[in-house]
Amino acid sequence: MSQRNAFLVTVLSQMHAPYRWCGKGERDSTTGQRVFDCSGLVTWAFHEVGGPDWRADTNTDALWTRCTPVPEVELLPGDLVLYHRKGDPTDAEHVMVHVGGGVVVGASGGGSTTLTLADAAKAKAYVKTFSSLDSRARRMGIRRLPFRP
Structure with missing residues (x-):
């Protein structure tokens, strides 16, 4: 199986x-479930399959700068779709993973106040799918992780 x-x-x-703000795949102490924020899901999964361990120093902005830009016509499953902060098209705020057919997956629905499992449940914040690259406003662009060939 390829790294991608x-x-x-x-x-x-x-x-x-x-979802947990700043969650990078660590396990919740009460349930043992892994918890993620949007960039934490990407960096944890990439490390799990042999990529570099970017979890400690990578957020959504860093994924925007560290990964290779990809034109939408070259979009592949496994590419990252990034979204910018309202009012600042240069500030990456959210990332999701394209899984094919325009469908994206990401840790979504939470924010900086989503710190517990109760917060996540109340906000319906968890890893979920969306049926369109534009199901979230302000798409910034597409980036590709440095997968091994």
């Missing part, structure tokens, strides 16, 4: 995992 495919399988294996 293994990354996708790993991301999808975390469907419905709860």
